[in-house]
Amino acid sequence: xxxxxxxxxxxxxxxxxxxxxxxxxxxxxxxxxxxxxxxxxxxxxxxxxxxxxxxxxxxxxxxxxxxxxxxxxxxxxxxxxxxxxxxxxxxxxxxxxxxxxxxxxxxxxxxxxxxxxxxxxxxxxxxxxxxxxxxxxxxxxxxxxxxxxxxxx
Amino acid sequence: xxxxxxxxxxxxxxxxxxxxxxxxxxxxxxxxxxxxxxxxxxxxxxxxxxxxxxxxxxxxxxxxxxxxxxxxxxxxxxxxxxxxxxxxxxxxxxxxxxxxxxxxxxxxxxxxxxxxxxxxxxxxxxxxxxxxxxxxxxxxxxxxxxxxxxxxx
Amino acid sequence: xxxxxxxxxxxxxxxxxxxxxxxxxxxxxxxxxxxxxxxxxxxxxxxxxxxxxxxxxxxxxxxxxxxxxxxxxxxxxxxxxxxxxxxxxxxxxxxxxxxxxxxxxxxxxxxxxxxxxxxxxxxxxxxxxxxxxxxxxxxxxxxxxxxxxxxxx
Numbered sequence: 001x002x003x004x005x006x007x008x009x010x011x012x013x014x015x016x017x018x019x020x021x022x023x024x025x026x027x028x029x030x031x032x033x034x035x036x037x038x039x040x041x042x043x044x045x046x047x048x049x050x051x052x053x054x055x056x057x058x059x060x061x062x063x064x065x066x067x068x069x070x071x072x073x074x075x076x077x078x079x080x081x082x083x084x085x086x087x088x089x090x091x092x093x094x095x096x097x098x099x100x101x102x103x104x105x106x107x108x109x110x111x112x113x114x115x116x117x118x119x120x121x122x123x124x125x126x127x128x129x130x131x132x133x134x135x136x137x138x139x140x141x142x143x144x145x146x147x148x149x150x151x152x153x
Numbered sequence: 154x155x156x157x158x159x160x161x162x163x164x165x166x167x168x169x170x171x172x173x174x175x176x177x178x179x180x181x182x183x184x185x186x187x188x189x190x191x192x193x194x195x196x197x198x199x200x201x202x203x204x205x206x207x208x209x210x211x212x213x214x215x216x217x218x219x220x221x222x223x224x225x226x227x228x229x230x231x232x233x234x235x236x237x238x239x240x241x242x243x244x245x246x247x248x249x250x251x252x253x254x255x256x257x258x259x260x261x262x263x264x265x266x267x268x269x270x271x272x273x274x275x276x277x278x279x280x281x282x283x284x285x286x287x288x289x290x291x292x293x294x295x296x297x298x299x300x301x302x303x304x305x306x
Numbered sequence: 307x308x309x310x311x312x313x314x315x316x317x318x319x320x321x322x323x324x325x326x327x328x329x330x331x332x333x334x335x336x337x338x339x340x341x342x343x344x345x346x347x348x349x350x351x352x353x354x355x356x357x358x359x360x361x362x363x364x365x366x367x368x369x370x371x372x373x374x375x376x377x378x379x380x381x382x383x384x385x386x387x388x389x390x391x392x393x394x395x396x397x398x399x400x401x402x403x404x405x406x407x408x409x410x411x412x413x414x415x416x417x418x419x420x421x422x423x424x425x426x427x428x429x430x431x432x433x434x435x436x437x438x439x440x441x442x443x444x445x446x447x448x449x450x451x452x453x454x455x456x457x458x459x
Contacts, residue, residue, distance in 0.1 A: 032185075033184070033185060034184065090182060090184065091182075092182050092184045092189055093182065093189045094178070095300075098290075100289075100290055101289075101290070102205070102289045102290050103290070104290055105290060105291070105292055105293050105294045106292070107290070107291070107292045108176065108292050112176050112177070115176055115177040115178045116176075116177050118177065119177040126177070127177060127178060127179045127182075128178050128179065128182060129178065129179060129180070129181055129182045129189040129190060129191040129300075130178045130191050130192065131191065131192030131248070131250075131298060131300045132192065132292060133192070133250045133288050133290075133291055133292075133298055134288055134289055134290030134291060135288060135289065135290075136288075136289040149184075149189070151184045151185075
């Protein structure tokens with residue numbers, strides 16, 4: 001019985017399938033008590049959420065995309081903990097990249113979509129350090145990419 | 154009596170207040186012997202140092218901004234060590250993002266503003282690994298953002 | 307006798323000299339069981355590999371540059387392990403930045419140049435977590451910069 005996995009049900013949060021990269025890298029690596037999670041990209045109903053803020057995607061949709069990246073991170077952590085998220089002691093770090101035009105400067109508001117999810121799911125253990133920066137281009141033109149580090153008990 | 158905090162006084166370095174993020178993330182997370190510090194931005198007399206190199210800010214001013222990011226990192230580490238920076242065993246890593254036009258290629262010179270500060274404050278323990286890259290946009294249009302990892306005894 | 311260093315010979319892989327930064331940062335820092343490697347840039351016969359994808363360098367050449375960054379990372383790890391790469395337990399993470407125009411979206415294919423090398427050299431121990439993102443500018447106009455984290459036994 002996992003308290004966090006139960007909470008996911010109560011919150012009606014269904015984790016997406018944990019995406020498996022098709023290359024010589026892997027979705028996560030455990031190193032002692034740390035889990036390093038690869039940069040996750042936003043998927044909704046099997047489709048990537050693409051766009052560059054300031055050109056063809058709204059702030060609210062980009063923030064939702066960041067939440068989807070967060071869901072993918074939780075999904076990877078669920079795999080890494082053999083489906084028992086109670087083993088997560090702390091979300092240590094998020095590193096967020098936002099696909100945007102040069103004039104866009106609200107990257108923190110976008111990445112909050114993922115930060116808020118972490119606290120929604122993990123409570124105080126979900127509070128993390130982070131960076132949030134802009135970039136002129138992301139893989140497959142996704143609007144957000146977020147990497148993570150977590151600590152296990 | 155903290156040797157490093159004493160040295161700060163001798164160097165006439167006054168740490169800025171450690172900024173507290175207003176969201177579901179925190180300025181730093183301790184994980185075993187590591188402290189992960191959130192991306193710090195440059196503040197001077199309560200004002201953000203903004204600009205994009207190549208457009209409206211000079212290289213020297215951007216390097217000073219990187220030093221201010223470094224001061225904010227030291228300030229967070231000071232909080233994380235209960236105001237005793239002697240507990241810092243090593244600055245492990247800096248990750249530096251520089252807000253610049255496409256043609257600007259001297260990011261290392263900018264981030265040296267923070268790297269030099271680390272060695273000024275911590276001596277050999279301040280020598281760190283790092284990356285220094287460009288970006289087309291940063292939060293609030295600040296000119297530099299720097300994350301850090303440090304190890305404690 | 308180091309198995310991995312022997313394999314390098316069998317693969318005809320000659321490690322480049324481990325570049326030493328000329329500033330207050332260092333090529334790598336060991337922290338307990340982790341080695342944090344500074345962002346490495348591509349060098350070939352003593353010359354930097356420069357260019358921005360979409361403007362003046364082809365995808366295959368950029369992928370080769372990423373492999374050169376990977377070689378520099380292995381070279382730093384070789385130094386960090388006193389020339390015995392068998393001490394490497396796992397490549398934990400690569401962080402890849404690709405110098406490209408806004409419209410380029412195949413950053414993963416570029417960074418695969420480094421990811422493939424890690425598995426070529428270290429086998430399953432070379433499989434790592436990673437991020438791959440675009441950037442509008444890199445130091446000295448290099449086409450790729452890659453940082454790394456590895457774990458030792």
